Amino acid sequence: MRLIDALHRWLGGLIGLLLATLGLSGAILVHRRAWIMAPHAGDAPRQTTEAVAARVGQLMADPATRPQMITFADRDFGLDRLAYRGGAGAYADQAGTLVARWSSQWERPELWLLDLHQHLFAGETGETVVGVAALAGLVFVVTGLILWWRTRRMFTFRLWPKRMSRPAVLWQHRDFGIVAAPLLLLSLITGAVLVFRPLSAVLLGPDAPRTIAASLEAPPSRPGRLAETLDWPGMIRVARTRFPDAEIRSLSLPRKGNGLITLRMKQSWEWLPNGRTTVWFAADDGHLVAARDAAALPPTTQAYNLLYPLHAAEVGGLPFRVLMTLSGLALGLLGSLTVWTFWFKRPRVKSPKRVRKQADEAITAAEG
Template sequence: MKLIDTLHRWTGGIIGLVLAILGLTGALLVHKDSWVLLPHAGDAQVQETAHLAAVTQQVMGDPVAQPQSLTFASQNFGLLRLTFKEGAGAYADQDGTIVTRWQSQWERPEIWMFDLHHHLFSGDSGETVIGIAAVCGLFFVVTGILLWWKTRKTFAFRLWPARMSRPAIVRHHRDLGVVIAPLLLLSLLTGAILVFRPLAALMFGPGAPALIDKALQGPPPRPAKLNDQLDWAQMIRTARARFPDAEVRSISLPRKDNGLITLRMRSPEEWLPNGRTTLWFAADNGALVASRDAADLPMTVRGYNLLYPLHTAKVGGLPFRIVMTLSGLALTLLGSLAVWTFWFRKPKAVRTSARRPAVPRYRQSS
C-alpha cells in the first residue's frame, strides 16, 4: 500500500496539471453551443432537402472561396461552419450569408479551447499526451479508492478544503475523489479509448479494435482531381434519396490524394453528433462511389460510436451536461490541488535539537 501511495502522489504531482486543464476545458466545451453568442446561432435547424441542396451549391460551388468543409446547423446550434486552410474559418446563417470570419483559431475561443482540450496545441503528439494523462487518471481513480478505504471512517464530503493546509487538502482530495469517482471513470475511460483505439479491447473484447478499424474504413482511394464545376446540390439530393430519414451533417473536400468527397449523415437512432452514415462521391464527376449505413455496422462498432457523445455530453440534454460539467470541475480541482500540495505545500521537516546530557548535581556535604 505504501508503494501505491507513492506512485499515486508522484504521478499526480507530475500529470495533475494536464488533467486540470482537460477538466476545465471539457466543462466549458460541454456548453459550447450556448456561449457562442452570434446572430442566428439560436435559429431553428433547417433540413429541407431543396434548401440544403441550394446552400451547399452556393457555398461549395464557388472555386474562389471554396471551404475545405461545410458543417450544417444542428438542433442546438443554428449556424453553418466553414473551415478553410491554415486555421481560417467562418460562421454563416442557414441561407449561406456569412456572419463572422476568422483567419486564425486564436480569434475564436471555442476553437482554440477545443484544440487545447484535444491536442494541447501540439497536434498528434499533444493528443498522445492527453491519452497518457487519461490512462494515468484511471490509475488515480482506482488507487485513490484503495487508499481512501483505509481512512473511510473519517469521511467528510466538502466542495472545498476546510483549510488550505496540506493535511486538510489531502483529506478533501481523498473524500471528494471517492464521491466523484464514477463520473471520472466515465470521462477518463471514454477519453482514453477515443485517443488510443486499442484500449477498446478493455470494454468490447480482444477483437474490437481490429473490427472497429475495418468497419469505419472508407473505400479505397482513387486518383481524381477536384472538378470546379461539380453539381454539389445533386450530391445532397442523392444522399437524401438513399437515406431519407437521416440528417445531413457535413460535406468535406478530398483529403490528401484520395479523390473522394465525404458526406456524413446522422440517422435518427444515432447518438454521434455527425453520425456514421456516410457517402463518398468522386471528386472529378460527383458520381456516388460508395455509401455506409450506420444501422448496418456491427454491434461492437455501434457501441464504440456511443463513447464520443457520452464523453462530450451530446446526449441526455441539460441534466447530463450538468453531470459532465461536475466531472470536469472536480477533475480541475483535484488535479490543480494535487500539483500544488505536491510541489509547493510539502510538510516541513521536523528539526530536532541535540540536548546536552543532564549533569547530576551533588549536594555538598557539610
C-alpha cells in the same frame, strides 16, 4: 500500501496540473454552443432536402471561395461552420450568408479551447500526451479508491477544504475524490480509448480494434482531381434518396488526394453528433461511389460510436451536460490542489540535530 501511496502522490504531483487543464477546458466546452456569440446562432435547423441543397450549391459554387468542409447547423446551434485551408473558417447562416470569419483559430475561443483540450496546441504529439494523461488519471483514481478504503469510516464530504492547511486539503481531497470517482472514470476511460483505439479491446473484446477499423474504412482511393464545376445540390438529393430520414451533417472535400467527397449523415437513433451514415461521391464528376448505413455496422463498432457522445455530453440533454461539467470541475479541483500540496505544502523534514535537540528539551522538561 506504501508503494500505492507513493504512486498516487507522485502521479498527482507530476500530472495534476495537466489533468486540471483538461478537466476545466472540457467543462467549458460542454456548453460551447450556448456561449458562442454570432448572429443567428439560435436559429432552428432547416433540414429539408431543397434547403440544404440550395445553400450547398451556393457555398460550393465558386472554386476560389469553396470551403474544405461544411458542418451543418443542428438543433443546438443554428449556423453552418465552414473550414478553409490554413485554419481559417467562417460561420454562415442557413441562407448561405457569412456572419463571422476568422483567419486562425486564435480568433475564436471555442476553437482554441477545443485544440487545447484535444491536442494541447501540439497536433498529434499533443493528442498522444492527452491520452497518456488520461491513462495516468485512471491510475490516479484507482489508487485513490484503494487508499480511501482504509479510512472510509472517517468520511466527511466537503466541496472545499475547511482551511488551506495540508492536512485539511488532503482530507477534503480524499473524500471529495471518492464522490467524484464514477464521473472521473467515465471521462478518463472514454477519453483514453478515443485517443488510443487499441484500448477498445479492453472494453469491447480483443477483436474490437480490427473490427472498428475495418467497418469504418473509407472506400479505396480514386484517381482524379476535384472538378471546378459539380452538381452539388444533386449530391444532396442523391444522399437523401438513399437515406430519406437522415439529417445531413457534414460535407468534406477529398483529403490526401483520395478523390472522394464525403457526406456524413445522422439517423435519428445515432448518438454521434455527425453520425456514421456516410455517402461518398467521385471528386471528378460527382457520381455516387459508395454508401454506408450506420445501422449495418457491427455491434462492436456501434458500441465504440457511443464513446465520444458520452465523453462530450452530446446525449442526455442539460442534465448529462451538468454531470460532465461536474466531472471536469472535479478534475480541475483535485488536480490543482494535489499539485499545490505536493510541491508547495510538503511536510518539512526535520534534521537529525533538530530532532535530538527537541528530544533533549522534552527530557529536561520532564525531569524538571
